[in-house]
Amino acid sequence: MATTTTLADATSPEYAIGLAEARRTLSLLVEEMTTTNRVFDNRYSTGPDFGMTRDAIRTVIAGVQALAGQAATMEVPPTLTGLHGGSGGPIELTARLVPLAEAVLAGLRLPFPEDGSARRAALADYSAASEEFNTAINDLADRVRDDAEDLGVASAESEGDGLAEDAALYLEELSGLTATATRLLGDLTDANQAWQGQRDIGASFRQTEAAVLDFIERTRALEATVRDLTPPADLADRHAGPGGPVELAGELATLAEDVLDGLRLPTPDDGTARRAAAADYVATADRFNAIAEQLITQSE
The missing domain is CATH 1.20.120 (Four Helix Bundle (Hemerythrin (Met), subunit A))
Known part of the structure; x- marks a missing residue:
């Protein structure tokens, strides 16, 4: 019996690979975000x-x-x-x-x-x-x-x-x-x-600021990569719609900038805003990973 090749079958592998790569990149970004903030928070114990x-x-x-x-x-x-x-x-x-x-x-x-x-x-x-x-x-x-x-x-x-x-x-x-x-x-x-x-x-303010600026640029690059992915036709709405990878990647870029804004808040700010933005970034990354996993499974 002949097998009919659909558009989804033709494009799914590339889409799944792209999402998987985005997840790996995001995992590294989350780890770096967490480490950068933890080191900066501990700066008073080092100098x-x-x-x-x-x-x-x-x-x-x-x-x-x-x-x-x-x-x-x-x-x-x-x-x-x-x-x-x-x-x-x-x-x-x-x-x-x-x-x-x-x-x-x-x-x-x-x-x-x-x-x-x-x-x-x-x-x-x-x-x-x-x-x-x-x-x-x-x-x-x-x-x-x-x-x-x-x-x-x-x-x-x-x-x-x-x-x-x-x-x-x-x-x-x-x-x-x-x-x-x-x-x-x-x-x-x-x-x-x-x-x-x-x-x-330890991490100085300028070192931390430079790390977060680099972090923002890579998060923006991740957002652009996700936006440029071509999903199978039957997953296009979920990919670009509410709660999908495109929207969540955009939220990640905004939250990364919020971390920088929190870092730059003057004394007597105690880092609460920066830590909250970093926590939101991690939570949004978890949501991104969850929807990406679902879409990868459905596109295979």
Whole structure:
């Protein structure tokens, strides 16, 4: 008895293979989505996130700006104003530190795939300038003590350190500047070391954002693949209709974008929106797999 070949028989194998491939791709996407979100949620157990590091550096910048302001408004003995405000003096050197600290923050903000080289270079420049500042301040203090008479700041009293009261107070303030500069350098270094360590062992915001953006693109590619499949004529309505693979693939693309939107929500968002979108993505993927399994079975 002759067998009649129908349109469904002719096209079913390709359609079934296409749906099966879409399911495999989606399975990988779901696994990556789940892992990416879990790693990002655990970032606080491995180190600071981008926002925490940014805020720490901002605090240092504010401290450096205050340091520069303090140097500019110090009470300086009249005979020392030239040294204090001149080339290589406290005012010039503290002012140099401000843009160098800001450069560290700018390096932190550079987008992926920047590997932190600019930030580390900016930190090295700041560190060198900070050390130069401390050395110059110490040299200035030594000069004031050693050349007190020539500089006109010697004390008429034979007791004490031989400095006039205003000069002694000036040196005390200079010592405070170096202590503050040293502390700020330590804070900036600690923030950068913690961030670098976090990048090595955990997922940063930028790394996670880049992963989700890539994830979105692949979900969109999956949607296009499913939309371009040619189902057997008797399954066309289920394929493109409500609850079918085309509709569900479109929902997956939207939900992937919702995950990114949730990731980008500012503090104090605790990740609830991102986790909800990821959970919806997984649930929709399950629905996709279920209908795809049915259609594969019916098309074989």
